[in-house]
Structure formats: structure tokens, C-alpha cells
Amino acid sequence: MKRHSLFPLLISTLVAGLNLTAPPALADGDPEKGRILSEQHCSRCHVIGDFNPFGGIGSTASFQMIAKMKDAVERFQSFYARRPHPAFLTVPGVDKWSKAPAYATEFTITLEQVEDIVAFAKTLKKLPIRRTRTRGR
Numbered sequence: 001m002k003r004h005s006l007f008p009l010l011i012s013t014l015v016a017g018l019n020l021t022a023p024p025a026l027a028d029g030d031p032e033k034g035r036i037l038s039e040q041h042c043s044r045c046h047v048i049g050d051f052n053p054f055g056g057i058g059s060t061a062s063f064q065m066i067a068k069m070k071d072a073v074e075r076f077q078s079f080y081a082r083r084p085h086p087a088f089l090t091v092p093g094v095d096k097w098s099k100a101p102a103y104a105t106e107f108t109i110t111l112e113q114v115e116d117i118v119a120f121a122k123t124l125k126k127l128p129i130r131r132t133r134t135r136g137r
């Protein structure tokens with residue numbers, strides 16, 4: 001009796017699986033649109049370049065600090081799925097992991113706008129990270 005090889009089936013299943021998890025192919029974002037979106041929606045918690053050097057929440061990393069990380073692009077591309085953002089952010093087409101009521105002002109952002117923010121974040125990489133003196137002279 002001839003044995004049927006499951007190899008082609010295995011490969012096509014793997015390829016289909018990869019396709020499911022691949023990020024959607026989006027055009028490169030517009031950094032200027034990303035800047036406006038970031039200042040509008042993110043600056044109440046994050047320091048964003050020279051826009052609000054003494055603003056944001058002290059415990060939250062500034063955009064320029066995150067931008068310097070090795071995996072910065074990935075972090076900005078997926079920020080909407082990373083804590084704490086899903087608690088107050090809606091992205092059309094992306095399931096929320098919680099139905100709990102938002103504890104911060106809610107807003108909506110599209111996947112295309114996420115790419116604009118990524119493009120803007122790339123421009124912050126070269127900015128210095130300001131450190132404020134908290135004690136001493």
C-alpha cells in the first residue's frame with residue numbers, strides 16, 4: 001500500500017498559519033500626521049519631544065526614550081495592544097481584550113494612523129532624553 005505523504009499538507013497549513021499572523025501590509029506612515037495625533041492623544045501621559053518637556057505622567061516613558069529602544073518600531077506598531085492602552089483605546093477591526101469600563105479618557109485610532117505615529121516616532125530617535133534634577137543643588 002502506498003503511503004500518502006502529509007508533507008505538502010503540513011507546509012500549506014504552516015504557510016496559511018503564517019499568513020494569518022502576518023501584520024497587515026500598510027503603506028509607510030506620514031510623520032507629520034503622526035506628530036499631530038501624538039500631541040493630541042498621547043501627550044497627557046507621555047512626554048513627546050519638545051512639545052511638552054515637563055508634561056506627561058512621571059512614571060510613563062517619554063516617546064524619545066521608547067524611540068531609542070532596539071525594538072522601538074515594534075513597540076509603537078503594537079502599542080494599542082500593550083498595557084495600559086487597550087483599557088481606553090479603540091482600534092476599528094481590532095478586538096479589545098477587556099470589556100471593563102475605561103479608566104482614562106477614551107479615544108479611537110485607525111491602523112493607518114498607527115503607521116503615521118510609527119513614522120513620527122522614528123524621527124524622535126535622535127532627540128536627547130531630558131532628565132530633571134529631583135534633589136541636590
Ligand code: HEC
Nearest residue numbers: 038041042044045060061066075076079082083084104117
Ligand atoms: C492614559 C495614559 C496614556 C495614554 C493616553 C497613552 N499612553 Fe502609552 N503608555 C502609558 C503607560 C502608563 C505606559 C507604560 C506601560 C508599562 O510600562 O507597562 C505606556 C507605554 C507606551 C509604549 C511602550 C509600550 C511597551 O510595551 O513598551 C508605547 C509605544 C506607547 N505607550 C505609545 C502610546 C501612543 C502612540 C499613544 C497615543 C496614541 C499613547 N501611548 C497614549 C500610558 C498612556
